[in-house]
Amino acid sequence: MSIYFDNAATTPISPEAKAAMVSAMEVFGNPSSTHGEGRKAKAIIESVRKAIAERLNCLPAEIVFTGSGTEADNWALLTGVRDLGIQHLYTSALEHHAVSHMAEYVDKNHPVTVHYVPHDAQGVHDLAWLAERLDAHQASGEKVMVSLMHANNEIGTLMDVEALSALCQANGAYLHVDTVQTMAHLPLDFKATPVHFAACSAHKFHGPKGIGFAYVKQGTPMQPFVQGGAQERGHRAGTENVIGIAGLGAAFTLCWDDMEADIPAIKAVKAHAIQRLTEEFPGVQFNGMSGDMDKSLYTVLNFYHPELHEGGMLNFQLDIQGVQCSGGSACSSGAVGGSHVLNGIGSPGGTRISFSRYSTKEEVDRFIDILKGIHAQN
Numbered sequence: 001m002s003i004y005f006d007n008a009a010t011t012p013i014s015p016e017a018k019a020a021m022v023s024a025m026e027v028f029g030n031p032s033s034t035h036g037e038g039r040k041a042k043a044i045i046e047s048v049r050k051a052i053a054e055r056l057n058c059l060p061a062e063i064v065f066t067g068s069g070t071e072a073d074n075w076a077l078l079t080g081v082r083d084l085g086i087q088h089l090y091t092s093a094l095e096h097h098a099v100s101h102m103a104e105y106v107d108k109n110h111p112v113t114v115h116y117v118p119h120d121a122q123g124v125h126d127l128a129w130l131a132e133r134l135d136a137h138q139a140s141g142e143k144v145m146v147s148l149m150h151a152n153n154e155i156g157t158l159m160d161v162e163a164l165s166a167l168c169q170a171n172g173a174y175l176h177v178d179t180v181q182t183m184a185h186l187p188l189d190f191k192a193t194p195v196h197f198a199a200c201s202a203h204k205f206h207g208p209k210g211i212g213f214a215y216v217k218q219g220t221p222m223q224p225f226v227q228g229g230a231q232e233r234g235h236r237a238g239t240e241n242v243i244g245i246a247g248l249g250a251a252f253t254l255c256w257d258d259m260e261a262d263i264p265a266i267k268a269v270k271a272h273a274i275q276r277l278t279e280e281f282p283g284v285q286f287n288g289m290s291g292d293m294d295k296s297l298y299t300v301l302n303f304y305h306p307e308l309h310e311g312g313m314l315n316f317q318l319d320i321q322g323v324q325c326s327g328g329s330a331c332s333s334g335a336v337g338g339s340h341v342l343n344g345i346g347s348p349g350g351t352r353i354s355f356s357r358y359s360t361k362e363e364v365d366r367f368i369d370i371l372k373g374i375h376a377q378n
Contacts, residue, residue: 002324003323003370004359005354005355005367006326008154008300008326009354010203010204011204011356013208013247016251016253017207017248017254020247021208024044025243031045031231032230032231032239044242044245044246046060048245048248048249048252049063051249051253052252056188056215057189061233062190063214064236065213065240065248069204069212070098070201071212072200073102075214075222076196076216077089077099077103079222080112080145082110084145084174084220088114089112089113089145090116090130090173091116091117091146092116092117092119092125093116093340094152095148095149098178099147100340115133119344122155123155124157125159130146134146134167134168135171137173138172144173144174145173146173146176148177149180150179150186151297154288154341154342155287155288155289155290155300155302155342156289156299161177165193169194174220175197177197178199181299181300183199183204183205184200184205184256190215190217194217196216197215200212200215202252206255206356206357211244213248222235226238265357266356268361269359269364270299271293272364274286274293276365276368277303280368281371283305285304287303287304290303291303301355302342302352302353304350307375311378315327315351317374318374321374322370325352327350353367
């Protein structure tokens with residue numbers, strides 16, 4: 001029986017999301033049409049938008065459905081340089097490529113200077129360094145955007161988003177937070193902790209692939225990323241993915257409403273993995289803050305052991321044994337030079353195991369037994 005420990009890459013679709021999608025398949029009208037069938041489709045979209053907004057403590061109009069979290073991240077950065085007129089963009093060398101590649105693009109093609117916030121060996125960013133520079137930009141009247149992820153998808157290190165939000169507010173900076181790994185996994189309140197942009201991808205919390213949303217703070221000037229229609233209140237052209245939105249809504253509601261029970265349950269699985277790895281493999285190291293239960297995302301654990309990882313074949317050996325996990329981000333698997341995140345923090349390597357509401361301690365124990373067998377053969 002296989003073990004699926006790659007939930008940071010994608011999660012299995014929940015039965016609730018599947019049921020919502022099947023039901024939505026019966027509603028075939030175009031949501032832009034004003035007749036009865038069109039209104040039925042539109043009602044599905046708007047009910048999901050309202051449910052999301054209620055939980056994020058924001059306005060329904062601030063939720064714009066997209067094709068992915070990557071699209072939402074790209075859109076935010078492009079908006080910064082194209083519509084907001086920012087002159088400086090502060091981001092990090094540890095960001096997902098959805099942000100880092102767009103940062104490189106705008107740096108080359110727009111009149112903006114990109115700066116990289118320093119970080120330590122655990123992937124914790126230096127907000128004091130950032131504060132000094134934001135203060136200087138405010139004094140000179142320059143427009144600035146900050147783009148940093150809430151939780152690193154490879155090493156689980158958490159950003160203090162409350163402190164970051166307060167810092168940007170105090171200095172008049174626009175703030176984009178990549179929340180793809182934390183949306184529906186951690187409680188977010190966009191009134192209590194204001195940001196200008198955030199991103200969501202449904203397949204990270206048991207919804208379907210190919211659907212997500214952008215949070216865009218009301219009053220933020222933003223032109224469409226895709227042209228050709230007036231859908232999504234003129235923000236995104238193209239007929240809405242009604243079936244995907246229905247699945248997103250069911251998965252989001254499920255994970256958000258069950259968060260109080262799911263978080264301690266998944267934390268217990270992760271804590272068990274840390275304990276077993278530490279006991280069975282002396283000298284094991286946990287990359288970033290992933291081994292700290294209080295300072296990392298509870299779904300992500302990234303470990304390195306010099307003997308297990310010698311030769312760079314561990315993840316391949318695990319795959320043969322029926323264990324699905326990752327050596328980095330699935331979106332950049334196979335990249336020459338390996339993980340830019342692990343390289344960025346100076347780690348010699350690692351394996352990311354990531355958990356969901358369906359992961360169990362028994363799976364962890366089987367995983368450890370498989371690791372022991374691989375270790376004995378090496």
